[in-house]
Amino acid sequence: MCAEVRKIRSPFHEFAFGFNVIVDLIEPGTRVLDLGCGTGTLLQRLRDEKNVEVCGVEVDQEKVIRAIERGIRILRFDLDEGLDDFPDRSYDYVVLSRTLQQLMNPGRVVREMLRIGAKSIITFPNFGHWKIAAQYLLRGRMPLHTTHPHPWHRTPDIHPLTIEDFRDFINRVGGKIEHEIHIIGDRPRTQIFWANRRAEWGCCLVSAA
Amino acid sequence: MPVIPIKEYADSDGLYGRVQQQYAHFDGITLESGVFLGPLTVAYETYGQLSPNKDNAILVLHALSGDAHVAGIDENGRLGWWDAMIGPGKGIDTNRYFVICSNCLGGCKGTTGPPSINPETSRPYGRQFPLITIGDMVRVQAMLVEHLGIERLHNVIGGSMGGMQALEWSVRFPDKVRSAVVIAATARLSPQGIAFNWVGRNAIYCDPIRCSDGSDRKDACEDTGRGLAVARMIGHITYLSEETMEAKFGRKLRLKDMDGYLYSLGENGVERGEFEVESYLRHQGSSFVQRFDEDSYIVITKAIDYFDLEKETGELSEAFKGVQAKILVISFSSDWLYPTSMSMAIVRALLKVHKDVSFIELDLPYGHDSFLVNAGIPSMTRIVRGFLQGVR
Known part of the structure; x- marks a missing residue:
C-alpha cells in the first residue's frame, strides 16, 4: 500500500498565495533571478505587478519551453553544475523557492546566490514540523506530510532540513538572515514561538554577511 | 487579414502558397579581404506584409546548402526548406511578420557566387571567386534589408551557418536587430568542424579539374x-x-x-x-x-571555417560588449558537430557582459539537423513563437 499524500504540495506553492510572500519582499523596478523557476509563474507576476526585470533558471525542458512561451527570459541550466557565469552583484534579488532541499550541493548554490545577488530569498519546507517528527517517532516510518508528500524512494527532496538547520547553514556559508517568515496553514507570520516545530515553511531574506 | 487559427503542430504543407523569387542589384561590395566584388545580385523571397512602421521584419538565415526559398511553394512546386516553421499561423507567423530570406553571398541559388559571370572575363568566377567571410555575407544581407527600406529588424533567425550569421548580425549591426535566435551554432568553428x-x-x-583554366563548364568532364x-x-x-x-x-x-x-x-x-x-x-x-x-x-565552407568571433578581441565576451539584441540560443542534445558546449560558450560570454540572453538545450535525437526535422518542429514552434512575441 502506498501511503503517498494525495495533494502534491501544500497551498503555499500555489500561484495565488504562495508567491505573495515572495512578491511582497521584492522592491518594484529591480532585477530578479529565480533559480529553479519552473514555468516562470513567479517571474511573470513580478514582471507584470512590480515592473521587475526577470530571468529564470530551470533544468526541465518542458517547463523552460512554457516559460519562453510566456515571454520570460530563461536559461536551461542545471543548478548543480554551477552558476559561475553570472557576474558578481548582477541581480538585486536571487530567489530559490522550494528548491534548496532538492539540490545536490546546496552549499555551493547558496554561496553563488550570495555572490550574484545583493539579497537572496530562500523558501523551503520545514522538516522540523511537529507532525513530521511525531510520525517518525510514533510510527517509525519516514514521514509523509503536505510539505513532504513523496515516499522516501521517490522523493526529489534529497536534503530535508529544519528551520534551525537553515540558520546554521546560512552561518556556515557566510550569509546573514535579515528577515525570517514562517508559514503556518497558508499564513505568513514572523517571530512566532517555537517556529522550528510549528512552521510548515520557512521563507528567509538573506544577504552576504 | 483572414483569421487563421494558431497551429499547434506545423507541417511542411506549403500553406503560405505560391512565392516568387526576387532579385536586388547592387554596384558591389568591398570584401573584408579588401577585394572589390561587383556587380552584385541578391536573390530573395519575402512573405507576409511589411507593417506601416516597418517594424515587423524577420530575416531568416539559411545554412550551408540552403537557399532563399524558405517557405511556400515555388514555381517548380518545391516546398520551402523551413516551410513547417514559416507560414500563416506557424511558428514564424506570416500574418504578423514580414519574413525575408535571401541566398547568401557565394551561394549558387541566385545570389552572386562562383557560378555567376565574372564581368572581367565574361565567364563564371569558378575558383577565381574571392575568399569571403560570414561577415561579408551579413553585410550583403544588410544591403538587402536597407534596400527594402527597413531600418531595424524585429528578429534574425538561423541554424548552423545561419546561426553564425545571426550572431554576426548582433555583433556587427547592434542597432539594426531587436532580437536574434541562434540555433545549433557556434561563435567559432571547432577544429573538428x-x-x-x-x-x-x-x-x-x-x-x-573543371574550369580552373576558365573554360566553359558545359565542356567539363x-x-x-x-x-x-x-x-x-x-x-x-x-x-x-x-x-x-x-x-x-x-x-x-x-x-x-x-x-x-x-x-x-x-x-x-x-x-x-x-x-x-x-x-x-x-x-x-x-x-x-x-x-x-x-x-x-x-x-x-571556407567562410564557415574562418568564422571566429573571438579572434579579434581574444575573448568572446569582449566581442559581445556592444550587443543590444535580445538573444535566444538553442542547442540540441544529440548534435555532436556543434554540441551544446559551444552554445553554452556563447551564453556564458553574453552573461558575462550582462546581455539579455535566453538558452534552451532541446532533447531531440536527430543530431545537428534537428531544427530542420519535422518531428522537432512542435517544440521549436512554441519556443520561437513565444520568444518573438516577447520582443518589443
Missing part, C-alpha cells in the same frame, strides 16, 4: 561532381546522430535476398552499396550534385 570541411573540399579537389557528392555524404553523416542512423537504417540491406557475398568491390570505381545507410547517402550525394555548385561549396 574545420577537419570535416577540409576532407569535403579535398574530395572535390580530387575530381578532374562527366566525372566532375563525384567529389562534391562525397563531400555531401561526409557532411550528411555529421548532421545526423548515431541514434537516428540506428533507428532509420540499422544494418538493413537494401536488397532483401542479398546473401552477403554478392557485393561489388568497387570495380571501375563504383560500389553499389548494399546497406540502406549507404544507398541513402549515395542518394543524398547524387541529388546534391544536381542542385549545388562545387565551387560554392568550397567558398562557403
Whole structure:
C-alpha cells in the first residue's frame, strides 16, 4: 500500500498565495533571478505587478519551453553544475523557492546566490514540523506530510532540513538572515514561538554577511 | 487579414502558397579581404506584409546548402526548406511578420557566387571567386534589408551557418536587430568542424579539374561532381546522430535476398552499396550534385571555417560588449558537430557582459539537423513563437 499524500504540495506553492510572500519582499523596478523557476509563474507576476526585470533558471525542458512561451527570459541550466557565469552583484534579488532541499550541493548554490545577488530569498519546507517528527517517532516510518508528500524512494527532496538547520547553514556559508517568515496553514507570520516545530515553511531574506 | 487559427503542430504543407523569387542589384561590395566584388545580385523571397512602421521584419538565415526559398511553394512546386516553421499561423507567423530570406553571398541559388559571370572575363568566377567571410555575407544581407527600406529588424533567425550569421548580425549591426535566435551554432568553428570541411573540399579537389583554366563548364568532364557528392555524404553523416542512423537504417540491406557475398568491390570505381545507410547517402550525394555548385561549396565552407568571433578581441565576451539584441540560443542534445558546449560558450560570454540572453538545450535525437526535422518542429514552434512575441 502506498501511503503517498494525495495533494502534491501544500497551498503555499500555489500561484495565488504562495508567491505573495515572495512578491511582497521584492522592491518594484529591480532585477530578479529565480533559480529553479519552473514555468516562470513567479517571474511573470513580478514582471507584470512590480515592473521587475526577470530571468529564470530551470533544468526541465518542458517547463523552460512554457516559460519562453510566456515571454520570460530563461536559461536551461542545471543548478548543480554551477552558476559561475553570472557576474558578481548582477541581480538585486536571487530567489530559490522550494528548491534548496532538492539540490545536490546546496552549499555551493547558496554561496553563488550570495555572490550574484545583493539579497537572496530562500523558501523551503520545514522538516522540523511537529507532525513530521511525531510520525517518525510514533510510527517509525519516514514521514509523509503536505510539505513532504513523496515516499522516501521517490522523493526529489534529497536534503530535508529544519528551520534551525537553515540558520546554521546560512552561518556556515557566510550569509546573514535579515528577515525570517514562517508559514503556518497558508499564513505568513514572523517571530512566532517555537517556529522550528510549528512552521510548515520557512521563507528567509538573506544577504552576504 | 483572414483569421487563421494558431497551429499547434506545423507541417511542411506549403500553406503560405505560391512565392516568387526576387532579385536586388547592387554596384558591389568591398570584401573584408579588401577585394572589390561587383556587380552584385541578391536573390530573395519575402512573405507576409511589411507593417506601416516597418517594424515587423524577420530575416531568416539559411545554412550551408540552403537557399532563399524558405517557405511556400515555388514555381517548380518545391516546398520551402523551413516551410513547417514559416507560414500563416506557424511558428514564424506570416500574418504578423514580414519574413525575408535571401541566398547568401557565394551561394549558387541566385545570389552572386562562383557560378555567376565574372564581368572581367565574361565567364563564371569558378575558383577565381574571392575568399569571403560570414561577415561579408551579413553585410550583403544588410544591403538587402536597407534596400527594402527597413531600418531595424524585429528578429534574425538561423541554424548552423545561419546561426553564425545571426550572431554576426548582433555583433556587427547592434542597432539594426531587436532580437536574434541562434540555433545549433557556434561563435567559432571547432577544429573538428574545420577537419570535416577540409576532407569535403579535398574530395572535390580530387575530381578532374573543371574550369580552373576558365573554360566553359558545359565542356567539363562527366566525372566532375563525384567529389562534391562525397563531400555531401561526409557532411550528411555529421548532421545526423548515431541514434537516428540506428533507428532509420540499422544494418538493413537494401536488397532483401542479398546473401552477403554478392557485393561489388568497387570495380571501375563504383560500389553499389548494399546497406540502406549507404544507398541513402549515395542518394543524398547524387541529388546534391544536381542542385549545388562545387565551387560554392568550397567558398562557403571556407567562410564557415574562418568564422571566429573571438579572434579579434581574444575573448568572446569582449566581442559581445556592444550587443543590444535580445538573444535566444538553442542547442540540441544529440548534435555532436556543434554540441551544446559551444552554445553554452556563447551564453556564458553574453552573461558575462550582462546581455539579455535566453538558452534552451532541446532533447531531440536527430543530431545537428534537428531544427530542420519535422518531428522537432512542435517544440521549436512554441519556443520561437513565444520568444518573438516577447520582443518589443
